[in-house]
Amino acid sequence: MIFLQxxxxxxxxGGVYALISLGLTLIFGVMRIVNFVHGDMLMVAMYFSYWFYTLYSVDNYIGLFLVVPALGLLGALMYRFVIRHAIRRSHEASILVTIGxxxxxxxxxxxxxxxxxxxxxxxxxxxxxxxxxxxxxxPLLIAFIVALVVTGILFAFLHRTYLGKAIRAASMDRFAxxxxxxxxxxxxxxxxxxxxALVGVAGALLSSVFAVHPTLGTQFLLVSFVVVVLGGLGSLRGAILGGLLIGVVETTSAYFIGSSMKQLVYLLLFIVILIVKPAGLFGKRIPEVNQ
Amino acid sequence: MMNVTTEGNKRRSAILTPTVGVGSAALFLIALPFLLQNQLYYLDTVILALLWGAAAGAWNLAGGYGGLLSLGHAAFFGIGAYTSTLLFVRLGISPWLGMLVGAVLAAILGWLIGIITLRMKGPFFGLATIAIAEVLMIVAVNWTEVTQGSQGITVPYKPGFANMAFDSKIPYYFIALVICLIPFLLARWLKQSKFGYELMAIRDNEAAAQALGIHTVRVKVGILVISSAITAVAGTFYAQYVTVIEPYHEFSFNVSIQMVLMTMIGGLGMALGPVFGSFVVTGLDTLMRDLLQGTQGGVHAMMYGTLLVLVVLFVPEGMIPWLKERFRSGKGGRSHGSVVDSGASDQTFRGPDGGG
Incomplete structure (x- = not known):
């Protein structure tokens, strides 16, 4: 029974991790940027959600419809004014700029x-x-269901619309x-x-699950790095499966060896994957990255 | 200044012109702590700047000359700090010996990391190093019987040379100076040694370097080992000087990033770059503390972050080449666009030896 639990x-x-990681892997797939701001945007989204709730008593599931566009706009601005200039330089530059x-x-x-x-x-x-x-x-069940729905919408968008196809095309071969x-x-x-914006969805959902604080992003960033590398950097399907897998690994190891050590398990898993199969379980070899 | 063109000239001018420069620099560096004897606050800043200059300099050997963008050098820094402190506190072994043991342990870890991460390209190496530093942090936090966990360890204050603890700040200054000089001199050596040329060739084009018969694995692992050992030495000195260590600081991502930031500010792949960057950052830190007078910790870090973004975007070659360029292009040329211009032209100067 405990295993089923x-x-x-x-x-x-894991569904929520998958949602966060989808954004990370999408950004990497299209722009080849390892986005270190990702976790912090989750934190910002959770704060937005918290403030809407506390100041204007907007329920966080309704606040989602405010938080998501706000985060999308922030993302666009961040790209326009900062990230765009780093992209031209190198991997190193884009990593360092997002860290900054x-x-x-x-x-x-x-x-x-x-x-x-x-x-x-x-x-x-x-x-x-x-x-x-x-x-x-x-709240986790709701988060999971919403994450499923949003993922469905994302896939429909990427496969059915012109813009979505353009995004996939750019991630496959930018030049072509x-x-x-x-x-x-x-x-x-x-x-x-x-x-x-995907992080915005996750933030609005998680704001009724976890308490938010300024450095909350770091732990989620690490988790989503693990997820994304496990699934294969740039692979959307990989991010979903990786998210679910890491979710299970995390809860199981938290139960058996304690929650202070659960990070250790997935970090070691992360290092092993990087050594054994850096392209990830479902990833294709990306020319710029894997030689 | 020194325009070295041919091999023959190099010898002669290397003896003549720089002797005066090195001599006066040495004199200044020796006199400095005595000049600041009554302004301990500033002497403290200088010591910290040298300490971080040493750590950043060590990072620069791998990151700047080898192109290995490590984002987890805090692992080695923490090993240095914890090894010497634990040996001293638990077994009474002199921190000098502890420093050596820490350096050896860090070198072994560096060697291991080198071996296992060699196949990784692009962002994977950086991500792997972050994970390794995180793992060590978790171990240091949870292994409470030995490390006292997140509570940290205080280094007992027993002044004496054997304990690397002193009444006055001046001995600390000289130790920091020597530690800071190690990566600096090594960086200078890289500029004129076979090993250094091979390393920079790998950084600039690994496939071509391999084709030329360079044993890329050995060279990359080699520089990582050297870099990690020196970082650990800086870590030991930090523990002895600050006298309190805690896992959430010593193994933190912030410490790793600090080394990268300082190097980027001064100039990546330049011997003087990290030291210059360290003095800029540490100096600004002191200045901010003076101005704010409070516990506004967030402001310092925001300054670091902003600086990192601005430097990477606008002066990617670092401030030393940028300043050089400004002075060379005449004091009159103060057009706004020159920031971008010099940044662009520096890139063309960046030959196989990385400029400077």
Missing amino acids: LLISGILI LSIVIQNAALLLWSADYRSIHNEWATRSLQWGDLRISS AVLMGVHPQRIFTLSFAIGI
């Missing part, structure tokens, strides 16, 4: 909102469902895509905005 909890949180941005955002949050942990106590969402011995936390009339800067801005 761990499996279900793991898959539920991450430091700025984290500390701006610290100055603006202090280091206090802030959480939403959403009445109807904090209950948990009980089936026999199985307990399922409703440009030759086919895809406007690279527009596609890059859009992909970055979508990537950050």
